Amino acid sequence: MLKKNVLLFASAKERVGSTEVSLELTAEGETQTVTAGYVMERLGMEYPCLLDLLPSCRLAVNCEYVSEASLVPLVDSEFALIPPVSGG
Amino acid sequence: MFEPKITVELVDLEINREIYEREIAHDDVGAHAWFLGVTRRVTGDQVTKALHYEAHREMAIQQMLKIAEEAARKFSLAAVVLVHRLGTVPVGEASVLVGCSSAHRPESFSALPWIMEVLKRDVPVWKQDLDVNGAANWIHPAESNHAAES
Incomplete structure (x- = not known):
């Protein structure tokens, strides 16, 4: 078990x-x-307030979007939850 | 083919387009094209006072750089400028500036909408509508037809 921000x-x-x-x-x-996908699932379990938002969010690892099936490193990496963007 | 000059910035103050003119200047281009996205006051029944933008800054810069480089390749551009303002952007002021130059006008005319489409899809910037009654609402893409932006 590893802690990850x-x-x-x-x-x-x-x-x-x-x-x-x-x-x-x-x-x-x-x-x-x-x-x-597992990170998103854990986010939903730990923070139910995010549940309805998560399906429209993407995960970014080291500033790049990753697909649900992607294997992402837990060490030396930055995880960011990206809600639907609205720049411009 | 040009070796494209790419300028990508996040700024916290008013965007002054003129200072970026030299960034797209090139002796071998025949077209300079610019797009400014500005805060609109009225959208349907809603009256906007300002839009407030926040970003994952490091990722936004990285994604903007990718978009600018891909646009330069795809449309044979000599230069691309991509600037996004963060913080509060009052009605009439610009939140985004896109500029590009190319040998002929079709490439620059085609590049501007493509860059804006991809920016709105991938750059981690979010806006809140600050209305005249003091309410702040996050704007989501599904509601973009109602958002007080360009």
Whole structure:
């Protein structure tokens, strides 16, 4: 079990009331990786206030979007929950 | 083919387009094109006082750079300028500036909407509508037809 911080923005940040949350994640085997989908699932379990928002959110790892099935490293990485963007 | 010049910035104050003119100047281009997205006052029944923008700054810069570089390749541009303002943007002021230059006008005319589409899809910037009654509402893409932006 590893602790991992996830950055929050915009409506996700407001709902949780914090700019980041800490999740306990179980890595796959000895790889110290998890799937992005698992991170989203854990976010929903720990923070039910995000549940209806999560389906429209994307996860970014080290400033790049990752797909749900992507294996992402738990060490030396930045996780960010990206709600639907509205720039411009 | 040009070796494109790319300028990408997040700014916290008013965008002054003129200072970016030299960034897209090139002796071998015949077209300079600009787009400014500004805060609109009225959207349907809603009266907006300002829009407030926040971002994942590091990621926004990285995504904006990717978009600018891809646009330069895709449309054979000599230069691309992509600037987004953060913080509060009052009615009539610009939140986003896109500029580009190319040998002929079709490339620049095509590049501007493409850059804006991808920016609105991928750059982690979020806006809140601050209305005249003091309420602040996050604007989500599904509601973009109602948002007080360009």
